[in-house]
Amino acid sequence: MLESQFNWKLPEVSEPDVAKKLQDQFKLTPTISNILVNRGYTSSETVEKFLNPQIDDIYLPDALHDIDKAVERIRQSIENGDKITIYGDYDADGITSTSVMYEALMTVGANVSYYVPNRFTDGYGPNVDSFGRLIDSGTQLFVTVDNGVSGNEAIRFANEHGVDVVVTDHHELPEILPDAFAIVHPRFPGTDYPFGDLSGVGVAFKVAWALLEEFPSELLDLVAIGEIADLVSVTDENRILITYGLKQLQQGMRPGLHELVKLAGVNEQNLNETNIGFAIAPRLNALGRMDDANLGVELLTTLDDDRAVELAAMVDQLNQQRQKIVADITKEALEMATADYNLDHQTLVIAGQGWHEGVLGIVASRIVESTNKPTLVLNIDEETNIAKGSGRSIEGFDLFSSINVVRDITTSFGGHQMAVGISLKDTELDNLQIALEKAADEANLAGQPKRVLKVAANVTPDDLNLELFYQIEQLA
Incomplete structure (x- = not known):
């Protein structure tokens, strides 16, 4: 008999009466109501919000730390005609964050450009050499997206050269924060923003919303990609952002994404979170791993249909190269392991x-x-x-x-x-x-217990039907 590689953790319904009540109220199968209760959704209100996300429940950006200060400083540069550089990151969250901020600033008439650092020559986050080159080329304000809270040295360098830095980030906050003009972060100590698990693109979206002074629904498709790619919690407002972002993605409004989805072999009208996680995000991530992630921002923001076809083909080809290289190195490394x-x-x-x-x-x-x-x-x-x-x-x-x-x-x-x-x-x-x-x-690594495999529900063959399938899709 084969030995299990995992320690199976089977579920027990903690509140069966509550599960039965929710089952009747929302016309759920017992399996689904039990899963919801076991995951903490025990009231009609929380279940309703989870099963039927509403755009009006997305939190206003006002409670984010330094949001007003950040927007005021960006507007000042726009009014002065200063050159603003968005400093991004080379993964899918960083690429979509850069695209969101770039489009928002273009909308309000900013003199704006973007720079996504190179993984191999620049490394992650702000660095002195990159900031120096960008300042020499005319940058008068930096806005970081999906990075910056650990960029103390580069931000100090910018300050010394009379250039302010507005940081928008979601990563773990270090003990010593940089001396940035503003730090917009959902988990900044002492603030009461109600949801701390936004990804970089989620934070960029909130800044764009505050800057534009209206809800930028046209950016939700980019938000959905970055949120899913960065593996943040798909609950609370992230769930709403992703739900509506998927609906927008299914309309194929962005030429570059439309062509990339086509090359990935995905049915655009039925595009879902799995397609993003396993088809779209890996292709965007391949840019930063193999070449220049700035191409990703151009792909997501271009309005030129011909250029979109060209860029999508480049991205898809790089992903194929990445897949082959990974397979070859993995084979060699596994033999050594x-x-x-x-x-x-x-x-x-x-x-x-x-x-x-x-x-x-x-x-x-x-x-x-x-x-x-x-x-x-x-x-x-x-x-x-x-x-x-x-x-x-x-x-x-x-x-x-x-x-x-x-x-x-x-x-x-x-x-x-x-x-x-x-x-x-x-x-x-x-x-x-x-x-x-x-x-x-x-x-005592050798004595560690087996990895835990959490089982969501126990089902019998009689439980398996289309009704259960469709209700499981509601939990996606």
Whole structure:
């Protein structure tokens, strides 16, 4: 008999009377009402809002920290004719965030351009060199989207050169915040914004709304893509934003997206969140991994049908290249992960040469899925002998803290418990492996229980029918 790889967590209905009441009130199957109750939807009001999202329930931007200050500063630059540069990020959330802010500023007549940093030459977030080049080319105000709260050095540099920075971001706030003119963030300490799990594009949308002084429904399609791609909670106002964004996407109003959807083989009129997660977002992410993510902003914002066809083809081709490169590196890395010299290791440090650094996080994730071991996958540069790559972890093992104790052997390092980016001399790889194995022993990694698989509901064959199928779709 095969042994289960997971510890199955079977559901129990915590409040059966409540589930029965909701079942009758909303004409739900028992399976669906039980799922809703188990996930905390125990009142008629919360169930109604979940099953039937309404655009009027989206929160006003007013409660966001520094929103008024940010809008006032942007308007000042618009009135003065100053050059505003939107400083974005190279993933799908960052690309859509940049597009949302760019379109909003264009609508109000701003002198605006955008810059999406290059993963390989610029790295993530604001950096002094990029800011310096942009200031030299005339930038008089920066507006960051989906990044900025950790850009202390670059923002200090901008301030010293008389250039203000408005930060709009959603990432974890560091202990020391940058001295930006304004920081718009849904989880800023001391503010009472009612929903803290907006993605970068969600925050950019709120700034655009405040700037335009009317609800910019035409931007919701971009919001839906960024929210889904960034894996934020699909509840509360995110659920509403995505619901209405999907409806707009189904109309195919953006030439670039229309052509990309066609190349992805997706039925545009029935486009859903799965299509975004597995067809649209990976193609946008491929730009930042393989080439220049600025092309993604042009794709999403162009009104030229011919250019849209050209850009969509470029994006799709890059994604195909990305898929092949990932498959090739994964095959090679998996052979190393399962080789005799790694069988007794609780953690994996896998390094090769000629591996494309833009996809190593994906490869690390696949090795973790296959081995259930925390894994670092690195490329060794033959000229510099620097090993650079990404790591992914498993529940119960803090990868960031495990490496942080030997941070001095790295040349750059950052991340969090489940994912890291790292570079170090190739001569330090053995020391890195030793440190990870020591951390694994201290965390009793070998004695950790199996990964938990949460089961949403128990069903019998008699429960399976079209009614259940359609109601499950309502929970998507």
